[in-house]
Amino acid sequence: MGDKKKIVQCVPNFSEGRDLQKIEEIVNAFRGKEAVKLLDYSRDEDHNRAVVTVVGEPEALKAAVIEAIGRAIKVIDMTEHEGQHPRMGAVDVVPFIPIRNVTMEETVKLAQAVAKEVSAEFNLPIFLYEKAATSPERENLAKVRKGQFEGMSEKLKQPEWQPDFGPREMHPTAGVTAVGARMPLVAYNVNLDTDKLEIADKIAKNVRHISGGLRYCKGMGVELKERGIVQVSMNMTDYTKTALYRVFELIKIEAKRYGVNIVGSEIVGSVPMEALVDTAAYYLGLEDFTMEQVLEARLME
Amino acid sequence: MGDKKKIVQCVPNFSEGRDLQKIEEIVNAFRGKEAVKLLDYSRDEDHNRAVVTVVGEPEALKAAVIEAIGRAIKVIDMTEHEGQHPRMGAVDVVPFIPIRNVTMEETVKLAQAVAKEVSAEFNLPIFLYEKAATSPERENLAKVRKGQFEGMSEKLKQPEWQPDFGPREMHPTAGVTAVGARMPLVAYNVNLDTDKLEIADKIAKNVRHISGGLRYCKGMGVELKERGIVQVSMNMTDYTKTALYRVFELIKIEAKRYGVNIVGSEIVGSVPMEALVDTAAYYLGLEDFTMEQVLEARLME
Numbered sequence: 001m002g003d004k005k006k007i008v009q010c011v012p013n014f015s016e017g018r019d020l021q022k023i024e025e026i027v028n029a030f031r032g033k034e035a036v037k038l039l040d041y042s043r044d045e046d047h048n049r050a051v052v053t054v055v056g057e058p059e060a061l062k063a064a065v066i067e068a069i070g071r072a073i074k075v076i077d078m079t080e081h082e083g084q085h086p087r088m089g090a091v092d093v094v095p096f097i098p099i100r101n102v103t104m105e106e107t108v109k110l111a112q113a114v115a116k117e118v119s120a121e122f123n124l125p126i127f128l129y130e131k132a133a134t135s136p137e138r139e140n141l142a143k144v145r146k147g148q149f150e151g152m153s154e155k156l157k158q159p160e161w162q163p164d165f166g167p168r169e170m171h172p173t174a175g176v177t178a179v180g181a182r183m184p185l186v187a188y189n190v191n192l193d194t195d196k197l198e199i200a201d202k203i204a205k206n207v208r209h210i211s212g213g214l215r216y217c218k219g220m221g222v223e224l225k226e227r228g229i230v231q232v233s234m235n236m237t238d239y240t241k242t243a244l245y246r247v248f249e250l251i252k253i254e255a256k257r258y259g260v261n262i263v264g265s266e267i268v269g270s271v272p273m274e275a276l277v278d279t280a281a282y283y284l285g286l287e288d289f290t291m292e293q294v295l296e297a298r299l300m301e
Numbered sequence: 302m303g304d305k306k307k308i309v310q311c312v313p314n315f316s317e318g319r320d321l322q323k324i325e326e327i328v329n330a331f332r333g334k335e336a337v338k339l340l341d342y343s344r345d346e347d348h349n350r351a352v353v354t355v356v357g358e359p360e361a362l363k364a365a366v367i368e369a370i371g372r373a374i375k376v377i378d379m380t381e382h383e384g385q386h387p388r389m390g391a392v393d394v395v396p397f398i399p400i401r402n403v404t405m406e407e408t409v410k411l412a413q414a415v416a417k418e419v420s421a422e423f424n425l426p427i428f429l430y431e432k433a434a435t436s437p438e439r440e441n442l443a444k445v446r447k448g449q450f451e452g453m454s455e456k457l458k459q460p461e462w463q464p465d466f467g468p469r470e471m472h473p474t475a476g477v478t479a480v481g482a483r484m485p486l487v488a489y490n491v492n493l494d495t496d497k498l499e500i501a502d503k504i505a506k507n508v509r510h511i512s513g514g515l516r517y518c519k520g521m522g523v524e525l526k527e528r529g530i531v532q533v534s535m536n537m538t539d540y541t542k543t544a545l546y547r548v549f550e551l552i553k554i555e556a557k558r559y560g561v562n563i564v565g566s567e568i569v570g571s572v573p574m575e576a577l578v579d580t581a582a583y584y585l586g587l588e589d590f591t592m593e594q595v596l597e598a599r600l601m602e
Contacts, residue, residue, distance in 0.1 A: 007600060009596075037599075037600065037602075039599050055596075055599075055600060099596065099600075100597075100600075184596070191588070244581075244585065245581075245584070245585070248585055262586065263586070264586040264587065264588040265585045265586055265587055265588070266587060266588045266589060266590070267587060267590060267594060269594065270594050270595070270596045270599065271594055271595060271596065272595075272596050272597070273574055273578070273595050273596065273597040273598075276577065276578045276581035276582070276595065277574070277577045277578070277581070279580075279581035279584065279585060280545075280546075280577035280578070280580035280581040280584075281577070283546070283549075283580065283581070283584040284545065284546070284549055284566045284580060285563065285564070285565035285566055286565065286566055286567060286568060287492070287565040287566070287567045288567060289567070289568060293568060293570065293571050293572055294571070294572060294573075294574050294577065295310075295356075295400065295485070295571045295572065295573050295574065296401075296573070296574040296597055296598075296601065297574075297597075298338075298340055298356075298571065299308060299338065299356060299400075299401075299601060300597065300600060300601065301338075
C-alpha cells in the first residue's frame with residue numbers, strides 16, 4: 001500500500017477466438033505478474049476474437065502487454081484468419097485507459113512507448129488512434145482499420161497512411177496493430193415502459209452526440225422482446241464530462257412527451273467508482289465532497 | 302494484488318493529546334508496516350486525546366495495534382491525565398470495523414483476539430463493547446466507561462463489571478481499555494433553507510431511531526449561523542441497513558410540512574464506497590447491479 005499508486009487499464013483485442021490453447025498462451029502473459037491484474041477475458045467464435053481486460057501500474061502493465069503481443073504474433077497467422085469482426089492484425093487493437101492517479105497525457109505516452117517498443121521488436125507497423133492519434137483521421141478506429149488485414153498492404157502505401165511506428169510494410173502474418181488511449185467506456189442502458197421501438201430510437205437520437213445530444217454519448221433504441229419493453233442502449237465515452245445522471249434525467253424528460261416512464265436502467269460490465277459517486281453526489285446535493293473522502297480511494301493510494 | 306484481500310479498519314483512541322513526541326511514538330507503530338496503512342490521526346488538546354485511523358489486513362493490523370497499545374501504555378500515565386473527554390484508560394477505546402471482504406463476525410473475533418493478547422501481555426483489564434459485547438449492558442461504550450479512570454478500581458469489584466479479559470484490578474497507570482467491533486460510521490448532514498432551529502430539531506426527531514425513526518440513524522438539529530440556515534446533523538451507524546438516500550428522502554418529505562426545502566447535504570470525513578454506489582443505484586433504478594461491477598472493487602481483490 002504505497003503512495004498514490006498509478007493504475008492504467010488495457011483492453012487488447014486478439015484475432016483468435018477459437019483455439020483455446022493459443023488464447024491461454026497469450027493470456028498467460030498477464031498472470032503471476034507483480035503489479036498487474038488480469039480482470040477478465042472472453043472470446044467469441046463467430047468474431048474469432050478474444051478481448052482481455054487487465055489493469056496494472058504503468059511500467060509493469062507495459063511489460064506484460066508487450067509480452068502478450070509477442071505471444072500473439074507467434075501463435076496467430078492472419079493469412080488464415082476469418083471471422084465476422086473487422087480486424088487488421090493478430091493484435092488488432094490495444095487501447096490504454098487511465099483509471100487512477102493517471103492523466104490522459106500520461107496514458108497517451110504509455111501507448112506511444114508500447115507502440116515504439118513493439119514496432120521495433122516485432123517489425124510491426126502501428127497506428128496510434130483515439131486520444132493517441134497523430135492526426136484527426138486516425139482518431140476513429142474504424143477509419144484506421146478500413147480495408148482490414150487483406151487491404152493493409154495497399155493502404156500502407158498511401159501517403160496519408162504512413163504508420164506512426166514501424167515499417168511501411170505490413171507484418172506478413174500479424175498485419176498491422178492500432179495502439180491507443182481512451183477514457184473508460186460505460187455501457188449504460190435505460191429501460192422504458194413501452195414496447196414501441198420507435199420511441200426508444202427517437203429518444204436515443206435526442207440524447208446521443210451525433211444527432212445533437214450529449215457530447216460523450218452514443219446510443220440507439222433496442223427491443224427487449226422477452227420483457228416486452230424497449231431500451232435506450234448507450235455507450236458513455238467519457239463519464240467525467242457526460243455524467244450518467246445527466247443522460248438518465250434527460251431521457252426521463254424526453255420520455256415524458258410520449259407518456260412513457262423509465263422502469264430502470266442497467267450498467268453492463270464494469271464502471272469506474274467515480275461515475276457512481278458523482279451520481280450519488282448529484283442526487284444528494286452533496287456540498288464540498290471530494291473523491292478522497294471515499295474510504296476505498298484512500299486504500300488504493 | 303492477491304485474491305479477495307480482507308480489509309479491517311481500526312480507530313484507537315489514546316489518552317494523550319498534548320505531548321507530540323509521545324503521540325508520534327504511538328503512531329509510529331502503524332508506519333512502515335506491510336499490509337497496514339495509516340490513514341489519518343488527529344489530537345485534541347482540550348480533550349487530551351489522540352484518534353488514529355488505520356486500515357490493514359487482519360493479522361498485520363492486529364500486530365500493529367498491539368504494538369501501538371504497548372507503546373501507549375509505556376508513555377501515558379493516567380494518574381496524571383486530565384482532559385474534557387471521558388476516558389478510563391491510556392488506550393481508551395479500540396474499535397475494529399469491517400471494510401472489505403470481512404464479516405462482522407470475523408471482526409468481532411479479531412477484537413477478541415486483540416483483547417486476549419493485550420490483556421495477557423500488559424496485565425490490562427479489557428471490556429468488549431458494541432458488537433463484541435458479551436452482555437447487553439456492555440454494548441454502550443458510555444456505560445462501560447462510566448466512572449472513568451478514577452472510578453475503575455471500584456467499578457471492577459462490582460459483580461456485573463468483571464472484565465472480559467485480564468485481571469480484575471485496573472492497570473495502575475493505564476487503567477482499563479474497551480475493545481470492540483462496529484460498522485463504519487457515516488457523518489451525514491442535510492441542510493435546510495430555513496434559519497429555524499426548531500424545524501431541524503423536529504425533523505431530526507422524526508428520522509432518528511431513538512424517537513421513532515430509522516433504526517441506524519442518530520441525529521439532532523444544528524444551526525449554521527454563518528450561512529443563516531439549519532441542518533439535520535446525523536450519524537448513520539449502519540449504512541448497509543439504513544441507506545443514505547432513505548434518510549435524505551425522508552427528510553425531504555418531513556421538510557415539506559414546514560414549507561422548507563433541502564439545499565444540499567454533506568458527508569463529513571470518510572464514507573465507504575458502497576454507501577454512495579447504493580445511493581446511485583437507487584436513483585438510477587439500476588437493475589441487477591453488483592458491487593463487483595465497480596472497477597475499483599475488482600482492483601482491491
